[in-house]
Amino acid sequence: SLDMGLLENPLVPRQSENARWLLEQRYYADRYDPETGGLRKERSFEEFARRVSRIVCTAESLYRGADDIEWIRRLEKNLFADLVEGRFIFNSPCLFASGAGMTRVPELAELIYRSPDEMELADYRRLYDNKTDNQQLFACFVIDIPDSIEGIFESVRDAAVISKYGGGVGGNFGHLRERGADIKGGTGGKASGPVSFMETWNTMGCVVVQGGRRRAALMGMLPDDHPDIEQFMDAKTEEGKLSYFNISVCVSDELVSAAREKRSFALRSRANGKVARTVQGDELWNKLCQNAWRRGDPGVFFIDRANADNLLKLSGDFDIESTNPCGEQPLPTYTSCNLGSVNLVKFVRPDETGRRSFDMEGFMDQVYRSIYYLDLVIDATSYPLPRIGERTKRIRPVGLGLMGLADAAILSGDVYGSDSFKSFCDSLGAHMSGAALMATVDAVAHMGKDPFSESFAVAKLFEGEHRVHGGELFARQWIKEMDLNSYREFVAQMRSHGQVPYTLLNTLEVLPEVLGADALPELKRLMTALLEGQLRNSRRLSIAPTGSISMIFDSSAGIEPNFAWRWSRKVMKSDGDGWEVREYFHPLITQKEADELRGSGVISDPRYVTAYDISPEQHVDVTGIFARYVDSGISKTVNLPSSATVDDVRNVYETCYDMGCKGITIYRDGSRDNQPIETKKEG
Numbered sequence: 001s002l003d004m005g006l007l008e009n010p011l012v013p014r015q016s017e018n019a020r021w022l023l024e025q026r027y028y029a030d031r032y033d034p035e036t037g038g039l040r041k042e043r044s045f046e047e048f049a050r051r052v053s054r055i056v057c058t059a060e061s062l063y064r065g066a067d068d069i070e071w072i073r074r075l076e077k078n079l080f081a082d083l084v085e086g087r088f089i090f091n092s093p094c095l096f097a098s099g100a101g102m103t104r105v106p107e108l109a110e111l112i113y114r115s116p117d118e119m120e121l122a123d124y125r126r127l128y129d130n131k132t133d134n135q136q137l138f139a140c141f142v143i144d145i146p147d148s149i150e151g152i153f154e155s156v157r158d159a160a161v162i163s164k165y166g167g168g169v170g171g172n173f174g175h176l177r178e179r180g181a182d183i184k185g186g187t188g189g190k191a192s193g194p195v196s197f198m199e200t201w202n203t204m205g206c207v208v209v210q211g212g213r214r215r216a217a218l219m220g221m222l223p224d225d226h227p228d229i230e231q232f233m234d235a236k237t238e239e240g241k242l243s244y245f246n247i248s249v250c251v252s253d254e255l256v257s258a259a260r261e262k263r264s265f266a267l268r269s270r271a272n273g274k275v276a277r278t279v280q281g282d283e284l285w286n287k288l289c290q291n292a293w294r295r296g297d298p299g300v301f302f303i304d305r306a307n308a309d310n311l312l313k314l315s316g317d318f319d320i321e322s323t324n325p326c327g328e329q330p331l332p333t334y335t336s337c338n339l340g341s342v343n344l345v346k347f348v349r350p351d352e353t354g355r356r357s358f359d360m361e362g363f364m365d366q367v368y369r370s371i372y373y374l375d376l377v378i379d380a381t382s383y384p385l386p387r388i389g390e391r392t393k394r395i396r397p398v399g400l401g402l403m404g405l406a407d408a409a410i411l412s413g414d415v416y417g418s419d420s421f422k423s424f425c426d427s428l429g430a431h432m433s434g435a436a437l438m439a440t441v442d443a444v445a446h447m448g449k450d451p452f453s454e455s456f457a458v459a460k461l462f463e464g465e466h467r468v469h470g471g472e473l474f475a476r477q478w479i480k481e482m483d484l485n486s487y488r489e490f491v492a493q494m495r496s497h498g499q500v501p502y503t504l505l506n507t508l509e510v511l512p513e514v515l516g517a518d519a520l521p522e523l524k525r526l527m528t529a530l531l532e533g534q535l536r537n538s539r540r541l542s543i544a545p546t547g548s549i550s551m552i553f554d555s556s557a558g559i560e561p562n563f564a565w566r567w568s569r570k571v572m573k574s575d576g577d578g579w580e581v582r583e584y585f586h587p588l589i590t591q592k593e594a595d596e597l598r599g600s601g602v603i604s605d606p607r608y609v610t611a612y613d614i615s616p617e618q619h620v621d622v623t624g625i626f627a628r629y630v631d632s633g634i635s636k637t638v639n640l641p642s643s644a645t646v647d648d649v650r651n652v653y654e655t656c657y658d659m660g661c662k663g664i665t666i667y668r669d670g671s672r673d674n675q676p677i678e679t680k681k682e683g
């Protein structure tokens with residue numbers, strides 16, 4: 001249950017000098033200081049975590065009465081403990097903007113930093129009612145770009161507003177008519193095409209700094225059958241072009257089969273819907289691979305996979321056409337998502353014999369709690385545009401991910417990419433998705449109102465199966481009589497229907513093992529919720545890059561292997577004026593290993609593998625394993641040596657496609673002039 005008791009009293013773990021520096025530079029807020037009557041920066045991680053957990057929990061007051069104050073306090077204390085002990089953290093915008101504006105106002109600052117034991121329901125409500133427009137807590141947005149001058153420039157304005165409030169924003173430029181197509185209105189003019197309008201977005205990116213703290217982050221997509229697709233693929237080949245964009249091609253199932261079977265592939269005019277041109281499927285696919293090989297761009301987004309795995313696919317209004325900038329969150333247009341990550345390092349614990357092992361039960365509890373926290377953020381945030389707020393609340397997507405996978409492996413004596421590591425990843429994915437599913441089902445009951453409002457669409461996914469088809473009563477009767485065998489049979493039948501999202505089916509398939517001995521009652525509860533569409537969140541899991549938040553916790557990023565043991569990094573200064581170079585040392589390196597590094601440049605311990613020690617196949621396998629369970633996307637780069645060929649790239653893409661990944665990024669060593677992180681080869 002969510003009422004997990006009170007987590008132990010937090011002990012603040014030691015933070016590295018770099019983590020402290022980053023927090024002070026970017027994350028600690030300016031607050032009213034009662035001692036001086038002026039403003040000062042937050043001084044400690046606890047003060048920062050107090051603000052964030054207080055603001056997120058203001059949303060709980062919407063669902064509770066005055067009698068529930070003990071519950072709200074307890075929820076907040078647990079969230080605070082999870083943050084302070086480094087087990088879980090929200091995406092950066094939530095950390096930056098919780099309490100924005102309010103921390104400077106004396107009475108409100110007093111409420112934000114007060115001890116939870118002195119908080120009453122009215123105090124939480126007061127903070128909720130006073131939230132400012134700047135309290136924008138989400139990292140991911142996707143908007144629409146319609147095919148008209150008005151529509152295009154509205155999209156630029158909307159992207160600018162989202163960027164201003166600190167969100168990353170993506171859009172599909174494929175509705176725009178191709179270069180050279182006629183413009184209506186009798187002017188005789190010709191359209192300049194999607195790529196030219198991406199320049200307009202990019203120019204916006206140059207001038208808007210996200211939430212005043214970081215560069216704008218944009219994603220531009222184009223469907224593979226758009227007549228300007230080749231131009232799009234070349235849009236970033238020149239260094240410095242579209243520099244605020246990540247670009248990805250929406251690769252359809254049709255293109256992959258046309259490439260494999262060396263068939264022709266039709267490009268369709270957006271002006272009149274007719275076939276504009278046909279190309280050879282394999283030539284188009286190879287061009288994509290060639291460009292990615294050369295520079296890493298464009299990425300691939302397997303859009304049919306993303307829509308096949310969309311719980312809302314039958315609702316009509318929530319199809320997916322783009323992801324956010326880093327690719328981990330495919331979203332319907334004009335919706336948004338907030339992310340958070342569990343730090344796996346904290347779940348490697350010594351057992352009675354002193355041997356370190358992974359605490360899977362503790363991890364599942366953390367996932368369960370974290371889904372609930374992220375759901376609260378949907379109410380606690382201010383939305384940059386009303387339409388996004390309205391649509392997001394209808395579908396309530398959240399994106400829980402992981403960080404510290406590589407470091408957790410080192411700590412438990414495993415080697416990233418090895419067979420035992422891969423089975424660990426599979427087990428993590430299974431337990432994570434199981435716990436997240438239970439959390440989202442329980443949240444409906446717990447919130448007491450406002451269940452996931454697109455629920456009918458979820459329930460419809462299960463229609464057609466003969467036993468359920470007879471109606472609700474029949475389904476209830478069936479669930480009542482269900483045993484493990486009939487449950488498994490049901491899941492297998494659903495798979496043959498091809499309607500139910502595949503990550504959900506994969507999760508249902510492993511649930512009996514995940515739940516262990518007394519699985520049946522829990523399975524019955526879950527099946528009831530699914531058949532009635534009683535889920536709180538339309539999406540639950542998403543593996544973000546955790547580029548900044550993993551530095552706060554001194555953990556390896558996302559599910560990536562370590563990049564190096566010693567490196568330097570260019571970071572934006574707090575005043576936004578220029579960059580500073582910081583030196584880093586991996587936190588798990590002992591003095592002995594540091595000496596080894598200084599001497600030979602390598603560490604003899606086999607656990608210390610870096611991204612380039614791991615074969616492309618191993619990178620792909622790890623991604624594919626998590627793709628079985630993660631219903632949104634996964635941010636993962638497959639590193640290739642500089643000697644890799646275009647065929648190697650093609651192979652990576654096709655294998656990822658076959659494994660059910662929704663996208664993937666490759667990076668060939670040395671293929672860009674400006675590598676963001678530089679490895680230190682020698683001390």
Ligand code: UDP
Pocket residue numbers: 090091092093139140141166167168169210214215216217324325326327328339544545546547548549550
């Ligand atoms: N993002 C952004 N600007 C940035 C970095 C990230 O808008 O400078 C958004 C983007 O949508 C990305 C998401 O935040 O996909 C998550 O990125 P990451 O996990 O690296 O963010 P963190 O929470 O660590 O700052």
